[in-house]
Amino acid sequence: MPPRLNPYISFDGDARQAMEFYQGVFGGTLELNTYGDFGGQDAGDAADRIMHGMLETAGGFTLMGADTPPGAGHRPGNNIAVSLSGDDSAELGGYWEALCAGGTVTVPLEKQMWGDVFGTCTDRFGITWLVNISGSGN
Numbered sequence: 001m002p003p004r005l006n007p008y009i010s011f012d013g014d015a016r017q018a019m020e021f022y023q024g025v026f027g028g029t030l031e032l033n034t035y036g037d038f039g040g041q042d043a044g045d046a047a048d049r050i051m052h053g054m055l056e057t058a059g060g061f062t063l064m065g066a067d068t069p070p071g072a073g074h075r076p077g078n079n080i081a082v083s084l085s086g087d088d089s090a091e092l093g094g095y096w097e098a099l100c101a102g103g104t105v106t107v108p109l110e111k112q113m114w115g116d117v118f119g120t121c122t123d124r125f126g127i128t129w130l131v132n133i134s135g136s137g138n
Contacts, residue, residue, distance in 0.1 A: 050065070
């Protein structure tokens with residue numbers, strides 16, 4: 001398998017809900033492992049929290065996520081965004097609609113000065129998504 005770059009997102013106790021939401025948006029196979037799966041009773045209150053989650057889609061997307069480890073402290077920031085791009089306007093437009101549900105649109109998905117259809121939104125989990133649909137006629 002060649003190297004790949006994929007986002008890994010930290011959550012503050014709602015990784016399961018977020019990863020299941022993303023599976024609903026993109027489809028694919030979701031694997032979730034809890035701290036309890038690996039730490040047994042030593043995991044304590046974090047036993048049901050997600051230690052590692054990975055969503056792999058038929059379209060080649062891989063998204064990973066987990067709840068912040070116990071004692072590490074969750075520090076959300078504005079230094080992460082996930083970008084989706086391609087030329088399939090129906091597929092990308094569908095992702096856009098699903099990601100925006102319950103979130104906030106910061107740039108509407110519309111034709112931009114560089115000729116592509118582009119938009120940004122922040123989903124209901126606070127993750128920023130950039131969608132770019134390339135090509136003419138979009």
